Amino acid sequence: MAISRATTEKVKERADIEEVVNDYVPLKKKGQNLWACCPFHNEKSPSFSVSPAKQIYKCFGCGKAGDPIQFVMDIEGIGFNEAIRHLAQKYGIEIEEDNIGSQEDLQAFNERESLYIVLNFAKDFFVQNLNSEEGKSIGLSYFKERGFNQSIIEKFDLGYALEGWDHLHKAAKAAGYSEELLLKAGLILQKEGDANRFYDRFRGRVTFTIHNLGGKPIGFGARILTQDKKQPKYINSPETEVYHKSDILYGIFQAKKSIREKDNCYLVEGYTDVISLHLSGIENVVASSGTSLTENQIKLIKRFTDNVTVLYDGDSAGIRASLRGIDMILEGGLNVKAVVFPEGEDPDSYARKVGSSAFSSYLEKNAQDFISFKIGLYAEEAANDPIKQADLIKQVVQSISKIPDPVIRSVYIRQSAHLLEIDEEIIQAELNKIYLKGQKDQFFKEQRRQEETFVEDLIPSKEEPTSQSFLIELQEREMLRLLVNYGFEMVSDELNVCQYLLQETVDLTFQTPIYDKILGIYKTALAEGVLPQPEYFLQHQDSEVKKEVINMITRKYELSTLWESRYQIFTHHEADDLAKTVYDSILHLKKKVIKKMLEEAKVKIKEAEQENADENIVTERLGIYMELKKYQVEIDKQLGIVISF
Structure with a gap:
């Protein structure tokens, strides 16, 4: 399509x-x-x-x-x-599509696009099931018992998978979706030993739609409502082309705007925890969906904020088991706080128990930084046990070592020393041990890597560019940068930059493929009567061309306009004297090309001498070398270089 x-x-x-x-x-x-x-x-x-x-x-x-x-x-x-x-x-733009038959539409989409379509179909199917008699009496009634209103049900695309083996399978087949696609999406399963029998993965369960950052359904979580101990309480979609559990967080689509606005992300464990917090007016919340927190999930949070508050159920054993997540968050460069709920409570149950206002107040009053949280967790049992006290200190130091920012790290060193009632030097000494061990591990890791590649290193790549080739590549890029940025600026009364550059380099062939391609696009545009400004290249279909041109027109550092407008500090800009800038660029490119040709001429002379070639051949090659040398000296004079090199 x-x-x-x-x-x-x-x-x-x-x-x-x-x-x-x-x-x-x-x-x-x-x-x-x-x-x-x-x-x-x-x-x-x-x-x-x-x-x-x-x-x-x-x-x-x-x-x-x-x-x-x-x-x-x-x-x-x-x-x-x-x-x-x-x-x-x-942007609310209506999508117009070419008129192609429905079967051809499906085939024209790539696999990822097809998966998004069929997953969206499944989402709609589960949502609509809530309006059925079975859905109302079982699924909808469960959501209502939990206090979920219609608005929140629609916001999170909550649904219900009907009892029975193949309700979704039949509906999807009738809509034109193949078993192959349904299998790839993780929506159906194939009966073992029978290639022609399929059944729904989700049956007789309420469904929680998992969205990607853009809001598209990519998978489902489903909760059983009966007391059948033979079945797991929750089942989830399997890994697919579009759903990777370690890369996504439940509720991130609904939460991303609020996370950015509040500059904080609440991290909980389950689907219902997220939804209950939304009902309490707290929208900056996501869940790891019962899985261990991953590095990619932490990176996902960091796109929107540097601050995370982890909400823990009132279960000390469970808290200790999940403490590794805090260290991972710290290592990811985020600031961490923690809130622990009363014994036997979780975010979902406690929010429903005390109401929105009291719940929000509890979060604000009980949020504590990870040092206070970790020390408080073990303080009581370590109070009269020196061994456990020492172990607590080591655990705290281990967490501090994960913090990449040295300023934040030093603040926590001071705080932990105060709370643990020990000298800062002791904590710093323990930190130094950890860093020293890390350096040793890294050294031995690098040593093993070098040993593994030793044989390869003995055989240099034939395609490795020479230093001169690399310098020519840099100079080609510089010339193109001037061409793209200033092509139609005048360097004299009758000549602009592009005319001057192109006529001066007409005999040169660019050796770098991407730069030769960009130059070719530029010349073609001129021949067609188009003036190729930077925007022209940004519309090009070739992503490599676009990327290179963006590199040419962007700079990491800019001089503030206040220097000149307010402080009257004037600096030189390359555009102030384009004639000289462009002239020097051409000379430097020619110089690099000549130097490479000189090196090649030397090699040919040496080969002729070693092979005892005819004297005329040696003389001819020497003559070529001397002509190139004269050209180099002339370029050096124009560049103001006294000694050619």
């Missing part, structure tokens, strides 16, 4: 890079651009830049770059068509 060109163009015109990125990452203004910690790799200080003027993003750490559509593709891990659909939904 192809999206029409008209729809694509509408999305491109409407999608705003600041609005799109802000759905995933909190941006802060600095200079002309907006900045954030990159959502694609771990970092402590922001290197991810968004330019509202140019409608592009660029990470100076990992190199990711693109426009709003590319950002959605990168962040969601989806294709171009799906990114267009995502943005069309965000």
Whole structure:
């Protein structure tokens, strides 16, 4: 099912890079651009830049770059068509599609898109089942007992899977979905030993829809309502192409806006905990859905806030079993607080017991930083036992060692020393032991890696570029950067940058494929009467071309305009003297090319001498070398270089 060109163009015109990125990452203004910690790799200080003027993003750490559509593709891990659909939904743009038959529609979608479609069908099916007689008496009545109103049921796409073996299977088949697709989506199972018998995975259970960041259904959790001990209380969708349990958090779609606004994320364990907090007016909450917290889930939270408050059930044994999650959150660079509910209570039960106002008040009054929380958890049993006291100190120090920020780490060292009533030096000494062990482990790990690759290192790659080739590549990039940024600026009364650069390099062939491609696109555009400004390349279908051009038109650091406007401090800009900048760029490129040719000429002369070649051949090659040398000396003079090298 192809999206029409008209729809694509509408999305491109409407999608705003600041609005799109802000759905995933909190941006802060600095200079002309907006900045954030990159959502694609771990970092402590922001290197991810968004330019509202140019409608592009660029990470100076990992190199990711693109426009709003590319950002959605990168962040969601989806294709171009799906990114267009995502943005069309965000901006309320009607999607126009080419007229293709229904069977062809299904075949035209890639596997991921097909999975999203059939999972959305299943979500609608389960939701509609709540209106059936069975759904009302069992599913809806369960939700009402828990205090879930119609608004919250719709907000979270809660539903019901009918009793019986194949209600969903039959409905999906009637709608045109194949067993193969239903199996891949984890919605049905195949009977063992019978290739032609299928049955529903979810039967006689209330369903909780799991959404991705964009709000699309990607899986389901389902709770049984009977006391059948032979069946698990909850079952979940299996891992699929679109659903990876370790990468998603339940409720993240409904919570992301509130998390950013409140600058805090409440972390709970189950589906009903999330929903109960929403009923209490607390929307910045997500759940790990009963699984152990993962590194990718922590990264997902960090896209929206640096602060996490973990809500623990009133069960000390369960709390201790899950403490590793706090260390992982600290290691991920987030600040952690914890709230423990009274014995026998969990967020869901306690919210229903005390009401919205009292529940919110309890969270505020009982939130404590992880040091106080961890010490308080073991303080009583360690009070009169020196061995347990020592163990507690080591556990606290272990947690502090996970904090990447040295300033925050030093604050916690001081606090823990005060609460544990020991000297700061003791805690620092324990920390140093941990860091020293870590360095040793890293050393031996690196040593093993070097030993494993020793044989490979003895055989250098034939395709490894020479230093001169690399320098030429850099100079080619610099020339193209000037061409893309200043192509139509004048360098004289009758000559602009692109005319000058192209006529001066007409005899040069770019050795770097991507730069040669960009130069070719530039020349083709000129031949067609198009003036290729940076925006021209940002609309190009080739993502590599777009990324390279973004790299050429963005800078990590900018001089503040206040320097000149307020403080009268004037600095030199490359655009102030384009004629010299462009002229020097051409000379440097030619110099690098000549130097490479000189090295190649030397090799040929040496080969001729070693092979006792004809004297005329040696003389001819020497002549070529001397001509190249003269050219190099002439270029050096123009560059102001006294000694050629």
